[in-house]
Amino acid sequence: MADTPMVAAHHVRLGSNSGQPMTRRDGIAKVTGTATYAADNHPQNLLHAVFAGASIARGRVTSLDIKAALAHPGVVHVMTPDNTPALSQDPDQKTTPFTARIDVLQNDKVRYAGQPIAVILAETLEAAVEGARLVKATYDSDQARIGFDDGEAFAPEAVGISTPPKFSTGDFEGNRKKATQSASVEMETPLQYHNAMETHAVVAEWDGDHVTVDMPNQAIGLAKPGIANYFGIPPENVTLRSPYLGGGFGSKAVLFGPQMLGILAAREMKRPVKLVLKRGQMFGPVQHRSATRQTVRYDMDADNRFLAFEHTANVSTSSFDNWLDGAANAGLSLYATPSISVSHSGTRFDTGTPGAMRAPGIATGSAVIECAIDVAAEKAGMDPLEFRLLNYAEKDPSNGKPYSAKALRGCYKAAADSFGWKDRPLKPRQMRDENGLLTGWGMGTSIFHAPFFPAKARAVLRKDGSARAETSGADMGQGAWTVLWQMAADGLGMAADDIEFDIGHSDLPDGSVAGGSAHTASAGGALFAAGNDVIRQLAEIATQDKDSPLFGAGNERVLGENGRLFKAEDPNVGESYTDILQRAGIEEIEGKGRGNRDKASTETYAMFSHGAVFAEVKVDPDLFQVRVTRLVGAFAAGRIINPRLAQSQLTGGMIWGVGFALHEEGIHDKRSGRPLNNDFAGYHIPVLADVPHLEALLVDEEDPHVNDLGVKGVGELGITGTVGAIANAVWHATGVRTARYPIKIEDLLKGAQALKA
Amino acid sequence: MAFQISLKINGNGHDVELEDARPTLLDVLRERIGLTGTKKGCDRGQCGACTVLIDGRRVNSCLSLAVSLDGAEVTTVEGLSDGDTLHPVQAAFIENDGFQCGYCTPGQIMSAVGFLGETGGDASAEAVREGMSGNLCRCGAYAGIQDAVLDAQARMSKGGKT
Numbered sequence: 001m002a003d004t005p006m007v008a009a010h011h012v013r014l015g016s017n018s019g020q021p022m023t024r025r026d027g028i029a030k031v032t033g034t035a036t037y038a039a040d041n042h043p044q045n046l047l048h049a050v051f052a053g054a055s056i057a058r059g060r061v062t063s064l065d066i067k068a069a070l071a072h073p074g075v076v077h078v079m080t081p082d083n084t085p086a087l088s089q090d091p092d093q094k095t096t097p098f099t100a101r102i103d104v105l106q107n108d109k110v111r112y113a114g115q116p117i118a119v120i121l122a123e124t125l126e127a128a129v130e131g132a133r134l135v136k137a138t139y140d141s142d143q144a145r146i147g148f149d150d151g152e153a154f155a156p157e158a159v160g161i162s163t164p165p166k167f168s169t170g171d172f173e174g175n176r177k178k179a180t181q182s183a184s185v186e187m188e189t190p191l192q193y194h195n196a197m198e199t200h201a202v203v204a205e206w207d208g209d210h211v212t213v214d215m216p217n218q219a220i221g222l223a224k225p226g227i228a229n230y231f232g233i234p235p236e237n238v239t240l241r242s243p244y245l246g247g248g249f250g251s252k253a254v255l256f257g258p259q260m261l262g263i264l265a266a267r268e269m270k271r272p273v274k275l276v277l278k279r280g281q282m283f284g285p286v287q288h289r290s291a292t293r294q295t296v297r298y299d300m301d302a303d304n305r306f307l308a309f310e311h312t313a314n315v316s317t318s319s320f321d322n323w324l325d326g327a328a329n330a331g332l333s334l335y336a337t338p339s340i341s342v343s344h345s346g347t348r349f350d351t352g353t354p355g356a357m358r359a360p361g362i363a364t365g366s367a368v369i370e371c372a373i374d375v376a377a378e379k380a381g382m383d384p385l386e387f388r389l390l391n392y393a394e395k396d397p398s399n400g401k402p403y404s405a406k407a408l409r410g411c412y413k414a415a416a417d418s419f420g421w422k423d424r425p426l427k428p429r430q431m432r433d434e435n436g437l438l439t440g441w442g443m444g445t446s447i448f449h450a451p452f453f454p455a456k457a458r459a460v461l462r463k464d465g466s467a468r469a470e471t472s473g474a475d476m477g478q479g480a481w482t483v484l485w486q487m488a489a490d491g492l493g494m495a496a497d498d499i500e501f502d503i504g505h506s507d508l509p510d511g512s513v514a515g516g517s518a519h520t521a522s523a524g525g526a527l528f529a530a531g532n533d534v535i536r537q538l539a540e541i542a543t544q545d546k547d548s549p550l551f552g553a554g555n556e557r558v559l560g561e562n563g564r565l566f567k568a569e570d571p572n573v574g575e576s577y578t579d580i581l582q583r584a585g586i587e588e589i590e591g592k593g594r595g596n597r598d599k600a601s602t603e604t605y606a607m608f609s610h611g612a613v614f615a616e617v618k619v620d621p622d623l624f625q626v627r628v629t630r631l632v633g634a635f636a637a638g639r640i641i642n643p644r645l646a647q648s649q650l651t652g653g654m655i656w657g658v659g660f661a662l663h664e665e666g667i668h669d670k671r672s673g674r675p676l677n678n679d680f681a682g683y684h685i686p687v688l689a690d691v692p693h694l695e696a697l698l699v700d701e702e703d704p705h706v707n708d709l710g711v712k713g714v715g716e717l718g719i720t721g722t723v724g725a726i727a728n729a730v731w732h733a734t735g736v737r738t739a740r741y742p743i744k745i746e747d748l749l750k751g752a753q754a755l756k757a
Numbered sequence: 758m759a760f761q762i763s764l765k766i767n768g769n770g771h772d773v774e775l776e777d778a779r780p781t782l783l784d785v786l787r788e789r790i791g792l793t794g795t796k797k798g799c800d801r802g803q804c805g806a807c808t809v810l811i812d813g814r815r816v817n818s819c820l821s822l823a824v825s826l827d828g829a830e831v832t833t834v835e836g837l838s839d840g841d842t843l844h845p846v847q848a849a850f851i852e853n854d855g856f857q858c859g860y861c862t863p864g865q866i867m868s869a870v871g872f873l874g875e876t877g878g879d880a881s882a883e884a885v886r887e888g889m890s891g892n893l894c895r896c897g898a899y900a901g902i903q904d905a906v907l908d909a910q911a912r913m914s915k916g917g918k919t
Contacts, residue, residue, distance in 0.1 A: 027851035030859030031843065031866060033794015033834035040793035048788075073776075125788055126779040197798045197806055197860040197895045246796070246860030247895050279799040477858030477896045648854045648901060655897030680803035680893060687890040687899075692883075694900045 014528070014639070014709065015490030015561065021644035022496070026244065026481040035244045038214040039201040039276045046203075047076065047121045049265050049275035050128040051258055052135040053114035053284065057350040057673020058319070059141035061108045061117050068134040069120055074127025078135065079119040079265060081105045087264070088232030091257070092320070095229065098161075098222050098513070100353055101321045102257035103285065104230075104264065110139065111320050112352045113674040114284030119261050121269060144350045144673030148188075148293050148314055151347035159315065159326035159344050160361055167332065169398060170339025175307040179299035183376035187368045188740040189327075191316065191349075191666035192289040193683060194357050196476075198246020199279060200286050202262035205272040210237040213263060216245040218253040220472040221510030226255045227263065243504035248476035250356035251287050253515050258285055283678035287355030288666060290325035291316040292364050296372040298337075304380040306337040306391050311365065314345045321353035322346075330365025330720075332398040333606055334447055335373070335391045340398060350673045356515065358656055359716035362448055363723065367660060367741060370444035370724020374731065383426060384443055384728065385416055396606035404605035405703035405710075407636035408445070411612040414697045415634035416443075419614040428735040437618040439629075440733025446611030446635060446721030450521070450703075450712040452597040453512035457526035459492055459591040461534045465563055465578040467492050468500040469530060473511030473523040475503065477652075478715050479645035480519060486641055487524035487709075491531020491593070493560025509592075517609070517713025520641060525595020525709055533591030535560040542580045549573050601705040609712045611635035611699075613654060615725040619733045624748035626730055628658050630693040631722065636701035638712035643698055646714045650696035653718020658686045660719065661726035662742050762827040766792065767836025775824055782826060783807045783818040786833060794834040794863045798893070805892035808864040808871070809833050815871025834863035837870065845912040846870050846905070855905035857896035868892045869906045878914045882907060 029035035054061070066078040084105040089095070091102045103115045110117070120131035145151045156165045176182075196216075203214040211231065217223045220240055228235040245252055262275030277286065292313050299308040313328035328342040357363075377387035389412065395402050416422070424441045425431065431439040457471035469488035475481045480503060489496040502508060503523075511523040539558040542550040542565055550558060550565060550573065557568050566574025581589070616630035631654050640646045663684040667676045677683045696718065703710045723741070731737050736751030738744065760775040764785075771790055783800075786792045786809075795818060798806030802820040809818045810832040837844040846869045849855070856862040872888045873880070880888065885906045894902065 023851050023854070024856075026859065028843070030856055030862050031834070031847040031850050032838055033792075033863045035859055036793070037796070037860060039797070040787075042788065042791065042793070124776070124780075125784055126777070130779075195895060197804065197858065197893065198796070199798075244860075245858060247858040249895070276797070279801070279803075475858075477856075477898075479857070644854055648857060648898060651900045652857060652897030655899060679801060680799050681801075685893060685895060686897070687893060688903060689886045689890040691897075691899050692886060 015493065017486040017489045017496045018641045020486065020642065022482055022486060022642055024479060024482045025485050026475065037198055037244050037246050038203055038216050039274065041203040041214045043203065043205050043272040046272045046274055047123065047269055048125040048128040049119050049121050049262055049273050050132045051116040051261060052118040052120065052132040053281060054110040054117050055113065055674065056110055056139045056141040057113040057144035059110050059139050061110060061137050062140050063138045064118055065136040066118065069131040072127055072131050072134055074123045075120060075131040076123065077121045077269060078131065079105055081108050087230045089229045096222065098219060098254050099226065100254045100355065102255065102260060104257050104260050112284055112318065112350055113672065114281060116258055116261060116285065119265055121265055121273065144671065146349050146668045146670050146673055148347050150670065151316065151349045154346045154348060156322065156324050156344055156346040159324045159329065163326050163329060165344040168341040172308050172339040172341045175339040176299050178301065179307045180302045181379055182297055182299040183372055183379050184295060184297035185368055185372040185375055186295045186739060187371065189292045189364050189367060190741065191291045191351065192357060192664045193283050193666045194249045194251035194287065195282055195683065195685065196247030196249060196251060199277040199282055200256060200259060201276040202259040203272065203274045204263040204266040206267050209233050211263060212239045214241050215259055216248065216252050217242045218245065218248045218474050218476060218515055219513040220474060220506050221512060223255055224506045230260055231263065238506060240506040242474060245474060245476035249358045250360065250515060252476065253356065253513060256286050279680065280678040283666060283675040284352045287353065289357035289364065290354040292325060292327045294327055294368045296368050298372055298376045300376060300380065304382060304387065304390060306335060308339045309337040311342040313365065314347055316347050316349045316354065318353040319348045319350055323354050325354060325364050326361035327365035330362045331369045333396045333608060334369065334393065334445060336393040337397050351668060359448060359719045363660060363719045366720045367723035370721065371727050371737065374728045385412060385421060388445060399606065401604065401606040404601065404607045404705035405638060405701050406610055407699050407701040408610040410699045411610055411634040411636050414699055415612045415614050415632050418695060418697060419632040421614055428732050433618060436621065438621050438733040440617050440729040440731065441614065442725045442728025442732055443612065443614045444721035444724035444728065446613055446717050448517055448609050448713065448717045448720055450607040450609055450706050451516045451518045452595065452707055453518050453522040455512035455522040455526040455595055456509040457511065457523065457530040457593045458509050459488065459530035459534050460588050461492065461538065461577060462588040463578065463581040463586065467494055469527050470502040470508045471511035471523050471527055472506060472508040473503040473519060474514035476514060478649055479642060480514065482645060483520050483641045484524050484527055488527035488531055491528035493535055494563050498563065517715045517717065520713060521707050521711040522595050524641065524711060525707055526593045528709060529593025529595060530591045533593050534589050537589045537591065538565060538577060538580055541584050545583065547583060548580060549575055595707060597707040605705045607706045609635065609637035609714065609717045611717055611721060613721040613725045615729040617726060617729040617733055619730065624745045624752065626662055626743060628691065628726055632695040633718060634697040634699050635714065635717055636699040637714045637717060638701055638703035638706055639710040640698055641711065646698060647696045649714045650718040651694045653716060654694060654696065654722045655686050655691055656719040657722025657726065658690055660723045660741060665742055760824050762824060764826060765830045766790065767832060773823065778822060778824045780823050781819050782821040782823045785823040786818065792833055792835055796860055796863055798861065805868055806861045806864040808867040808892065810867060810871055813874065815868050834866055846909040849905040849909035849912060853901045853905035853908055855898055855901040857898050861892060861894045865892045865894065865902055869909060873910055873913060878910055880910060
């Protein structure tokens with residue numbers, strides 16, 4: 001039972017830093033409170049800005065009474081559409097795929113509840129907060145449209161960033177006719193809000209037509225020209241600093257209205273301005289995960305192999321923009337099937353516009369697919385793991401391409417063994433614990449694509465033996481400060497502790513987007529290449545220098561390690577970097593790098609990270625309160641640069657799966673469109689007591705094709721698979737499948753009553 | 758109505774002028790004294806990011822009006838280490854990877870210090886999970902947080918500094 005592909009992988013030599021479970025480079029700063037997040041900046045002469053949000057979801061502001069706000073002690077100005085200058089670029093223009101239509105007091109229209117309608121500037125935060133409360137708006141309001149039954153249906157042109165909304169392959173109708181049985185599941189998923197612990201914030205200070213912006217951002221290289229466009233200045237006049245993000249999860253990749261208002265206010269007031277969103281303001285202008293209404297159907301032959309896979313998703317977006325979660329694309333590359341038909345439809349809600357949220361599309365779609373798989377396994381009378389192995393995809397069923405690497409069988413085995421899956425009874429409601437709680441076991445498959453972005457990096461080696469590596473990359477908690485540093489040091493052939501390292505601001509080479517689980521591969525690949533470029537130049541100098549022991553050695557036969565260049569075939573022959581540069585009288589060597597993915601590989605192979613998650617739940621037999629008591633996952637994602645941090649990413653993703661399955665739901669009032677639960681008392685995310693036992697096992701996988709270094713991502717993988725595993729465990733405990741996420745007590749009660757009747 | 762209060766923060770005296778009664782301890786620390794280690798996550802006592810010790814007890818500083826704290830002793834994350842020597846809880850958070858983005862971390866650490874003081878050194882894993890559940894972590898670093906608190910407890914019971 002060999003995993004695909006059966007290719008003798010070539011092994012790119014990395015170095016002694018990569019693969020080590022180093023603790024976080026930013027650890028001391030983060031545990032001592034010295035790590036500086038955007039809102040921690042406090043330039044002299046600062047004004048505090050707080051925005052007032054619309055209390056309707058659709059219509060127009062007919063008047064704004066700002067007298068009381070202006071009269072409040074400490075308030076110095078109130079920005080409204082009447083006194084706010086036009087931006088240099090219409091904020092409804094989308095110049096790049098990573099741009100959203102934003103609301104920046106350019107007109108009196110209201111498109112969602114909580115949209116900024118005025119910005120209050122004051123000498124103290126308290127005065128600004130009170131000023132926002134004192135702004136009185138009157139509206140001409142239209143009925144809000146919330147939910148799939150009330151929203152406006154439309155046919156989307158694309159889902160995600162630019163994926164077609166429909167796809168089919170194989171003889172779908174013909175295969176359906178051949179099928180002997182089918183399994184289908186209909187489920188809804190709610191609006192979910194990212195809610196990074198750090199709310200969106202900006203501190204902006206202008207000096208003439210140059211602006212310095214402290215703002216958490218996942219894509220500095222895109223944000224810099226984006227800000228420049230809005231304010232009509234050249235990109236080089238924007239300095240963006242984002243050394244630490246207090247979480248992002250996709251919500252800090254594009255530019256948002258409130259933050260642009262902070263920058264605009266600073267220009268208007270000719271003083272530095274700090275604008276920090278309140279928690280309740282995170283449920284409108286700064287994206288969320290689309291709600292979905294999905295149907296998944298698998299048709300099988302008499303041997304329980306899939307003949308046809310159908311997935312449809314009705315997906316929410318806003319009334320004024322077009323980002324839709326690509327839920328129905330989640331299963332395209334998941335299980336073997338000769339025919340596929342997937343399609344998306346859209347529904348416009350009067351909410352803010354959704355965006356990418358941890359594992360966009362895949363989390364949402366696989367949450368339903370994995371339930372359908374278990375329903376199919378039940379119909380087949382098979383164990384869910386055996387059934388998945390029977391329908392294991394050796395090639396990507398959507399295009400017939402082999403996987404660049406796929407150690408999923410190893411993941412199934414490692415996680416199932418650790419979990420103790422083999423003892424699972426086939427039928428539901430068979431297990432009780434010592435306290436009489438219904439106990440259930442379920443599983444799901446994890447998958448996430450492995451994209452690659454064109455990141456750049458620079459490395460410098462100096463005559464005194466010191467070195468520096470840098471890229472604009474972003475650490476939002478995934479560990480970029482550490483993992484990229486390890487890769488940069490390996491590129492330079494030095495110990496990580498011996499190099500200077502910098503990320504997180506716009507003066508550095510564009511490290512591309514920290515998103516799509518691509519940052520380690522993309523920015524890390526660039527840093528490694530930049531270091532290699534230094535070594536290449538150094539080797540050229542040494543091998544042409546008659547006084548060097550390396551004189552005459554070909555470049556390809558020379559390696560760098562621990563600050564020493566030596567012959568690969570005879571490591572005793574070599575000398576230190578310093579000796580080479582000093583003798584040559586060269587002050588420093590600068591290397592430039594880009595990560596590389598072979599173009600032919602992209603066309604030849606399907607590239608994904610994989611995993612398997614097993615869940616145990618316990619359910620009160622009378623109250624139907626659900627607790628996840630154990631989660632065991634095993635994951636294969638190519639070369640793991642830092643196992644300690646990778647495991648944290650994976651368990652973090654699994655915890656997001658717990659939130660998706662059992663807790664998270666953004667509820668908007670159907671009459672007003674206003675969010676009803678826009679705080680942490682109402683919008684529940686998992687707490688420590690919700691996750692008593694977590695395991696994330698790393699399964700070895702060499703991926704020779706995905707990029708030069710064989711690195712794939714782990715940030716989004718853990719949530720996929722986990723959601724369905726929990727739902728399947730709840731079914732196994734109770735015999736009930738609910739028709740929506742999160743799984744609620746009332747739905748389980750109704751289902752249990754229906755079972756009895 | 759203006760107020761004048763004195764706070765002892767991390768051992769240092771601070772006289773603070775308040776133009777009225779509104780400023781919370783959290784905003785006074787962050788915006789007036791410049792101690793920005795303490796973080797604002799929700800401003801209404803629901804997330805724990807702003808946890809500090811007031812007279813040794815863990816408190817959400819966003820729910821504490823500074824004016825009510827005249828004479829109080831406040832410990833923030835900046836006051837925990839002994840020079841370059843980390844507090845055992847800080848060291849355990851690094852070694853057990855008890856954080857990712859780091860934004861909730863000052864609150865988690867102060868809450869853990871308070872919690873370990875409450876339990877007297879024999880807290881079970883279950884007690885840690887319950888006792889630390891007022892501190893939200895959106896990255897989902899909970900596995901490391903639990904391990905870090907238990908590890909810190911073990912270090913502290915041995916009397917070690919780190």
